[in-house]
Amino acid sequence: MADIGNAVFTAHLQQLLDNKTKPSGALGRIEALALRIGQVLGTSAPVLVRPQLLVCAADHGLAAHGVSAFPREVTAQMVENFLAGGAAVSVLARQHGLQLTVVDCGVARDFADSSSAPPGAPRLLVRKLAAGTRDACAGPAMTAAECAQALANGRDIVCELPGNALLLGEMGIGNTSAASLLLARLADLPLAECTGAGTGLDAAGVERKRAVLQRALDANPQAAAPLSALAALGGYEVATLVGAVLQAAAERRVIVVDGFITGAAVLVASRIAPAVLQRCVFAHRSGEHGHRLMLAQMQAEPLLDLGLRLGEGSGAALAWPLLQSACALLREMASFAAAGVAQRTR
Ligand SMILES: Cc1cc2ncn([C@H]3O[C@H](COP(=O)(O)O)[C@@H](O)[C@H]3O)c2cc1C
Numbered sequence: 001m002a003d004i005g006n007a008v009f010t011a012h013l014q015q016l017l018d019n020k021t022k023p024s025g026a027l028g029r030i031e032a033l034a035l036r037i038g039q040v041l042g043t044s045a046p047v048l049v050r051p052q053l054l055v056c057a058a059d060h061g062l063a064a065h066g067v068s069a070f071p072r073e074v075t076a077q078m079v080e081n082f083l084a085g086g087a088a089v090s091v092l093a094r095q096h097g098l099q100l101t102v103v104d105c106g107v108a109r110d111f112a113d114s115s116s117a118p119p120g121a122p123r124l125l126v127r128k129l130a131a132g133t134r135d136a137c138a139g140p141a142m143t144a145a146e147c148a149q150a151l152a153n154g155r156d157i158v159c160e161l162p163g164n165a166l167l168l169g170e171m172g173i174g175n176t177s178a179a180s181l182l183l184a185r186l187a188d189l190p191l192a193e194c195t196g197a198g199t200g201l202d203a204a205g206v207e208r209k210r211a212v213l214q215r216a217l218d219a220n221p222q223a224a225a226p227l228s229a230l231a232a233l234g235g236y237e238v239a240t241l242v243g244a245v246l247q248a249a250a251e252r253r254v255i256v257v258d259g260f261i262t263g264a265a266v267l268v269a270s271r272i273a274p275a276v277l278q279r280c281v282f283a284h285r286s287g288e289h290g291h292r293l294m295l296a297q298m299q300a301e302p303l304l305d306l307g308l309r310l311g312e313g314s315g316a317a318l319a320w321p322l323l324q325s326a327c328a329l330l331r332e333m334a335s336f337a338a339a340g341v342a343q344r345t346r
């Protein structure tokens, strides 16, 4: 993947921002955001078109160990809720005009593909590998072939989506466990620092979850490289997201990363192709314990810190207006010269 850190163009964008009618840097991190989007799209007049919110869903074998506060059926029930328009991400996608595509990557219930839904309506793609992953405490959650197929599915889905911005979301009871395992293994961090309350476990519940996750790590000692860690410890929705991230980055789309689980997918993708991080905007710092460390692994500065701990892509959708504003400011703000405003004197 080509490096987009074109120093000459970056300096040009920075100069444009510095010459706009404001004290230098006064728009704070919105300036860095505008710079990032300009770099990704390769223009000083960026327009975000036909933004796609991709919510990948799957079930997890690990859920049988009580690692979540909620039962496994909630994954399928929430997929229905996404499509019916009642989930947080449905509301936010509607509000901001984001096309919502939900993918059944391996949910324990069967759904009918609704890819021919009317334009703008939420739709469901079925790219199912199995009715959930195997129990990672007993060996790899996926085979290498299943994992490769999930990656290919993610790539193919993005190839078929229009637009130049991809917002990432997910649903899968137990998937904070998969994300914690990937963080611990890929960053070589102590499991306790990577494990949080997910859907709301109490302290004893988190302790039990951590013990289960330690068993999963112990059962997969060989899985250290990014793809083998993904197959052994990840989930079908995480692997599909990894493929989507790799494809979107190769196509120079702006990738808006949500929270802890989509962050784990980006962490894996970045260990395969480090340049993907140059295409990413990190929407928020999640309340999930471990997200801070995950962001630090990617040197990511998230836009928001709202105590969100939902997933679904809700944080990405909430951050979306900031991206739109950053583009509009870069495109439309006048320079000192054009507006006839006097420059700084001291
Ligand atoms: C009603 C409901 C809606 C959700 N929407 C996203 N998640 C979030 O919670 C799950 C991860 O947490 P854990 O690892 O503890 O299961 C994922 O599905 C994530 O998207 C939800 C969870 C619930 C219960």
Ligand SMILES: O=C(O)c1cccnc1
Binding pocket: 176, 198, 199, 258, 259, 260, 261, 262, 286, 287, 288, 291, 308, 309, 310, 311, 312
């Ligand atoms: O940060 C997230 O994405 C998150 C945190 C808790 C539960 N589900 C998702």
